[in-house]
Amino acid sequence: MPNSSQTSPPRRATLGKRSADIASMFDGVAAGYDLTNTVMTAGMDKGWRRAVVETVDPQPGQVVLDLAAGTGVSSVELAASGATVVPCDLSVGMLTVGRQRHPQLGFTAGDAMRLPFGDKTFDAVTILFGLRNIADTVGALREIRRVTKPRGRLVIAEFSTPKPWLVRTAYHKVVLPMLPQIARLAASNGVAYDYLAESIKAWPDQLRLAELMIEAGWNVVEWQNLSRGIVALHRARA
Template structure:
């Protein structure tokens, strides 16, 4: 399972892209991904805690620490979903800053908006339904752009990275938190077994949807590895690109700066 080829380095029929391990027409992938997240939106937070045994909170905390966000900053949280990062960014930027929670999926955006409003976060947060490949913001708009566990679902990752770079201010930072490739062979085998047996089973039991969680496991395997994504960020125009492996490389946080 972990030997599946990366889409960036493997041959595929013209006009198609990967949806998990399947090839689908390019113009169909966004709808298929949307259907997955419409299905899981209501149970997304619960499933995150179950699937990661709560460790996703530590991964996100490190992302916040590395962001360097401070009062007065303007932050874009792409694929922000239910708002974990947006909530903390909102606290950091204060009354003089702004956080834009953007997600292509309206179901996820509604869940995130309701959750944050219910928890008292309102004044400095804007909610925008947006496609990462075509961001509806002017050039040089944000001090920090983050995307957590969303890039692997984007059809054209290179285009999305160029767009994120475009909307960053000079000196601004892009943070990409995403599942990656385990660096320890024994861990990789155990992770495969967990992903392709436990995840769909938990999806069926707790969210009534095993197929969406099978897709999520497959999409992780088709995502570029650490070095490939680092190179892609450099090709998008970022400098000082680096990554930090967490939990044995199961997750990596990539960072780059707009010159």
């Protein structure tokens, strides 16, 4: 009898970023996603998530959308403040794992291009390592703005362009090509991490993303580099 690895080849998306391919790829890595993340980033992801929570500074009574929340690893930290946090994601696999790990959170299925929320619902929206996976960046940023209250905040954490030349060169020529191998060692789907490396290389740098946020109607756009620009944290107001 054929086993499942013979019948279903490992899934990965392409830079066309079709929603169905993206969802299917994340469904396939959901179970091992959090562990693979920690291994691949050598634990640095914890500091990046902490920086997002500190920037949002959620307060009890506020409602925060954690978009592209995956398994809710950041949603749970945001919710520790006493704010109501709504983790939302496209991938049923990620939502299922998230609901098992954090049953206290109200995981919601939704596509960033057509969010299942009314206008001006949220005091703040976070999106960590999610925006890069959406084909229409400006369209998604406009849709996020629609569901954000006037003067409400957006905080984006995303892989970016390291600014010191030496760090950038080592990152692009050594670190990114190694990611699929590291993912395989962490027992995850290596080809999904080929997509990760390609999508990071093709992603706009810090200034260009800020320009796209302004194009989508966001105000007071600022950013700070984390880990020398390997990650950038952009923030803005609706």
